[in-house]
Every structure is written in structure tokens, then in C-alpha cells.
Amino acid sequence: MARPTLFLILSLSLTLTLAGCASSQKQTGGESSPVYNDVASTSPSQDELAAAGPDDFEDPFEDPFEDPFAEEGGQQADELASISDPLEPVNRAFFYVNDKAYFYVLKPIARGWRAIAPEPVRVGIGNVFSNLMGPLRILNAILQLDLEGAAGEFARFTLNSTCGLLGWFDLASERGYPNDKEDFGQTLGYWGVGTGPYLVLPFLGPSTLRDGVGMVGDFYLDPVNYTDDELSLEDAAIKVGVEAINTLSLDKDTYEGVIKESVDPYLFMRNAYLQRRKAQVMK
Amino acid sequence: MTLRKTKAYPQLLLCIFIILLSAASSFSAPTPTDALKSTIDKVLVILKDETKSPQERKAVVVETVRERFDFKSMSQFVLSKNWREANDAQRSLFIDKFGKILENTYAGRLQEYSGETVKYLDEKIRGDKALVDTAVATAGNDIPISYKLRSEGDDWFIYDVVIEGISLARNYNATYNEVIHKEGFDGLLKLMDERIQNGDLKE
Numbered sequence: 008m009a010r011p012t013l014f015l016i017l018s019l020s021l022t023l024t025l026a027g028c029a030s031s032q033k034q035t036g037g038e039s040s041p042v043y044n045d046v047a048s049t050s051p052s053q054d055e056l057a058a059a060g061p062d063d064f065e066d067p068f069e070d071p072f073e074d075p076f077a078e079e080g081g082q083q084a085d086e087l088a089s090i091s092d093p094l095e096p097v098n099r100a101f102f103y104v105n106d107k108a109y110f111y112v113l114k115p116i117a118r119g120w121r122a123i124a125p126e127p128v129r130v131g132i133g134n135v136f137s138n139l140m141g142p143l144r145i146l147n148a149i150l151q152l153d154l155e156g157a158a159g160e161f162a163r164f165t166l167n168s169t170c171g172l173l174g175w176f177d178l179a180s181e182r183g184y185p186n187d188k189e190d191f192g193q194t195l196g197y198w199g200v201g202t203g204p205y206l207v208l209p210f211l212g213p214s215t216l217r218d219g220v221g222m223v224g225d226f227y228l229d230p231v232n233y234t235d236d237e238l239s240l241e242d243a244a245i246k247v248g249v250e251a252i253n254t255l256s257l258d259k260d261t262y263e264g265v266i267k268e269s270v271d272p273y274l275f276m277r278n279a280y281l282q283r284r285k286a287q288v289m290k
Numbered sequence: 291m292t293l294r295k296t297k298a299y300p301q302l303l304l305c306i307f308i309i310l311l312s313a314a315s316s317f318s319a320p321t322p323t324d325a326l327k328s329t330i331d332k333v334l335v336i337l338k339d340e341t342k343s344p345q346e347r348k349a350v351v352v353e354t355v356r357e358r359f360d361f362k363s364m365s366q367f368v369l370s371k372n373w374r375e376a377n378d379a380q381r382s383l384f385i386d387k388f389g390k391i392l393e394n395t396y397a398g399r400l401q402e403y404s405g406e407t408v409k410y411l412d413e414k415i416r417g418d419k420a421l422v423d424t425a426v427a428t429a430g431n432d433i434p435i436s437y438k439l440r441s442e443g444d445d446w447f448i449y450d451v452v453i454e455g456i457s458l459a460r461n462y463n464a465t466y467n468e469v470i471h472k473e474g475f476d477g478l479l480k481l482m483d484e485r486i487q488n489g490d491l492k493e
Contacts, residue, residue: 259402260399265395265399268391270469270478270481270485271465271468271481274465274468278460279456279461282455282460282461283456285455286454286455286456287455
């Protein structure tokens with residue numbers, strides 16, 4: 008009796024809370040890594056259009072070879088056209104749904120979780136989740152021919168899995184092996200696959216066609232999805248929900264504080280997502 | 291004896307010269323990192339000051355941060371083509387409102403400050419612009435934040451902040467220009483007014 012009820016409540020709330028990803032995509036909690044030396048990672052250059060920049064104000068860190076006298080470019084019109092969002096009406100609808108789910112379901116649970124679990128516990132749980140994706144990051148670093156990154160992720164995974172007690176303590180970050188957050192979407196981007204149209208997935212939040220395809224690969228390599236010995240969507244849903252709640256409990260209201268304040272939260276989120284993914288691919 | 295003295299003399303002079311030189315250089319123009327750090331240090335001191343009320347802290351922080359920002363460059367960057375097409379009145383209205391929006395959006399968030407530290411990682415200068423990479427160490431992780439600054443006189447002022455690869459100016463650029471595209475410049479100004487009123491109401 009107790010178990011089915013618990014499960015029902017859990018699965019119900021978790022399915023709804025998947026929406027958390029709508030915001031956790033751009034949350035600061037969970038797994039974030041400092042960018043130590045690569046300017047390109049914070050200021051990707053010209054090629055991709057999603058975050059193509061202003062054409063008037065010369066910004067040497069976006070495009071060092073920009074011609075400062077190329078004043079009257081039609082770049083702005085291009086920029087608007089180049090953000091591929093043919094599904095905007097549908098996306099906006101899902102954005103609305105995710106937004107409501109965030110405020111009325113996910114956020115209250117995250118607040119409750121924050122109230123009962125001390126911060127080190129929540130950080131530890133986030134670290135364990137992140138550590139489980141270590142092999143996936145190693146593989147993706149290799150697929151991007153980044154052997155140094157793969158070695159770093161390998162060192163990170165071994166150290167945190169052993170001395171870090173199955174990833175609970177992130178000892179590796181302190182020792183100069185930051186989490187590079189590689190995934191299949193970035194690997195596709197590395198090999199020149201364009202983002203494709205922008206998508207807002209119900210409960211999973213902002214994505215693109217490319218990153219959506221990448222998520223399928225990530226899903227197959229996530230050990231948590233094999234908890235019952237075989238690949239299960241149910242496990243995946245629960246994991247995403249739990250992780251979202253935990254991540255949000257560590258976040259300081261970024262979504263309501265920043266994104267909701269924007270003149271158009273949908274556009275704000277779309278641009279932020281595309282910029283961030285572009286920066287991650289360029290890294 | 292006298293011989294040794296004369297020998298030592300030029301060295302002494304050189305020594306004094308070097309000391310003077312280094313003293314002089316410490317008075318010269320700050321590097322972009324110096325400029326940024328001085329503002330961030332001031333802000334952190336204010337945020338830790340328990341003798342002030344949150345409102346007082348916020349007011350002083352806003353004042354301090356405003357001094358380090360170049361809202362005009364930022365507005366120009368954000369509006370890009372629409373900046374050229376706007377008239378002077380629209381431009382100054384925009385600069386004003388944009389500053390207010392940034393203030394409403396971000397100053398309130400500083401109340402969330404809970405002892406995070408800032409690491410200064412790298413600095414690059416190209417022409418009159420500079421990029422300073424920092425990381426904010428929080429409980430869970432490090433958040434990479436880069437600041438883009440522009441030199442004016444012999445000081446540096448921020449025109450963009452890049453958080454985890456997301457440039458604020460670019461984000462506003464994309465959002466605002468699309469709004470202008472759909473609703474015109476005055477439509478944007480109106481929307482900004484609504485945002486500002488919302489933000490003021492919350493306080």
C-alpha cells in the first residue's frame with residue numbers, strides 16, 4: 008500500500024517537474040565548470056548565426072577580424088532570419104506550459120527540498136548525478152578528438168568515483184579537472200552539424216533539433232536509465248525530475264529573477280540557450 | 291675606499307631610479323582587471339556590511355556599479371542598427387530605461403549574496419577593448435563570468451557581461467531588435483516602461 012502510493016505521488020510530481028529543465032538548462036547549479044583559459048569559449052566567433060551579433064558596435068572579442076568600417080551591413084535582417092524558429096507558435100505554447108509547471112509544481116517542491124536538506128547534501132547529490140555522466144563525457148571528448156579533455160574527464164571520473172566516494176565529493180575540480188559538460192549534441196556540433204530549428208520540448212525545455220538528437224545518445228549512455236537492468240524511460244523521467252529539483256534547490260531564483268523580468272522571456276531564453284550551446288560547442 | 295664609493299654610486303642611482311619608476315607606475319592607468327576588481331571589491335564590502343539595511347546596501351551597490359558601466363556603449367551595442375536609426379531623444383530615453391532595467395533585474399539579485407568569492411583568471415586587451423575572465427566560486431560550482439570593458443580616458447568601463455557563455459548585450463540585442471522589428475522603437479520603449487514599473491512595484 009505504502010509503496011504504490013508513494014510511487015504514484017513520486018511519479019506524478021516528477022513527471023510534472025521535468026519542466027524544471029526548462030529553466031535548469033540555464034541554471035547555475037548542478038554541473039558547471041569554470042573556463043580557465045580559452046577566450047573562444049566565452050566569445051565564440053562569427054560562423055554560427057544563432058547568436059550573431061550587433062553590426063554597429065565593434066566587439067573585438069566576437070570577431071577579431073571584423074571590419075570596423077563595414078557600417079551599413081544588412082546583418083541585422085540576416086540575423087533575424089537566421090534564427091531558425093519555424094515552430095515558434097508551438098514553441099511558445101510549450102514555453103507557456105513549462106513556465107506554469109515551473110512555478111506551480113517544480114519550484115514549490117524544490118523549495119521544500121531546500122528546506123529539509125542541508126546544502127552540502129544537495130551539492131553532493133548533484134555531484135553524484137554529474138559523476139555518473141563521466142563515461143559519456145569521456146566518450147564525447149574522444150569523439151571530438153579532444154584527447155586532453157578525455158584524459159581530464161577520465162582523471163576526474165576515477166578520482167571522484169574513488170576518493171570522492173562515488174562522486175559525492177568533487178575533488179577533481181579543486182585539482183584542476185573541471186567538468187567539461189560534453190554531450191552528444193556538442194559532438195554533432197563539433198562535426199559541423201547545424202543546430203536545426205529551435206525547439207521547446209514539453210517538460211524538457213529549450214533545445215534544438217541537433218541537441219534533441221544528441222539527447223537520445225545521452226539517454227542511451229546514462230547508467231541511471233538502466234537501474235532495472237534494462238533501458239527504461241520511466242527511470243529516465245524520474246532521474247530528470249529528481250535532478251531538476253535538486254539543481255533548482257541550489258539555484259537562486261535565476262528564472263523568476265532574470266528571465267521573467269525580460270521584455271519577452273521566450274526570446275530571452277531562446278537566445279540564451281543558443282548562445283550557451285554555441286559557446287559549449289566552440290570550446 | 292673612495293674608489294669603491296664611486297663604483298657603488300651609479301648602482302645606487304639606478305636603484306633609486308627603479309624605485310621611483312615602480313612608484314610612478316603604480317599611479318599610472320589601471321589595467322582592466324584593476325578597474326574591475328576595484329568595483330567588485332567595493333561591492334563585496336558593501337554586501338558584507340551588516341550595519342546597513344538591505345535597501346541601503348542596494349542603493350550604494352547600484353551607485354558603485356553604475357560608475358563602472360558604460361551604458362551608452364552598451365546601448366549602442368544592444369540596439370546596433372536601430373541605434374543609428376534612432377534620434378537623439380530616443381537614444382537618451384533608451385539609455386535611461388535600459389540602465390534602470392539592468393538595475394532592477396540584477397541589483398535585487400545581489401541580496402542573494404552569501405559569501406561567494408571572485409577569482410580573476412585572465413585578461414586580454416585588443417585596441418581600446420578588454421576582456422577579463424573571472425569565476426565566481428559558489429557552493430556547488432564555479433560560474434564563469436567574463437567582463438568586456440572599453441577604455442575611456444585612462445580608466446575602463448564595462449559594456450558587456452558574459453555569464454557561462456551567454457553575453458547579456460547579445461541577449462538584449464536579439465530580444466530588443468526583434469521587439470523593434472515587430473512593434474517599432476516606441477513599442478519597445480513602452481514595453482520597457484512596463485517592465486520598469488513591474489520591477490518598482492516588487493520593491
